[in-house]
Amino acid sequence: MIEHFFQCPYCWENISMLLDSSIxxxxxxxxxxxxxxxxxxxxxxxxxxLIGFEAIDIEQ
Structure with a gap:
């Protein structure tokens, strides 16, 4: 597991999520x-x- 920091596509706050690097x-x-x-x-x-990461607004 790795912790990845990114910006929320809605509120623009910096947040983090744990990602399973074995998948x-x-x-x-x-x-x-x-x-x-x-x-x-x-x-x-x-x-x-981690070679690619995307966090998108699904309510577009």
Whole structure:
């Protein structure tokens, strides 16, 4: 598990999430810890190193 910091696409606050680096490609929805809006998280790992991350507003 790694902790990754990013900006919420709704409230723009800096937040962090724990990502499971043993799963190479993952997409899931998690609520912002500040504003509680749903964020679609997409993370890609190679050899347990984060190579891609996206956090998008799913209510667009």
């Amino acid at each position: 190479t490609q993952q997409t899931y929805v998690e609520d912002c810890e500040v504003c509680c809006n749903p964020i679609q998280i997409t993370a890609n790992f190679e050899a347990e190193v």
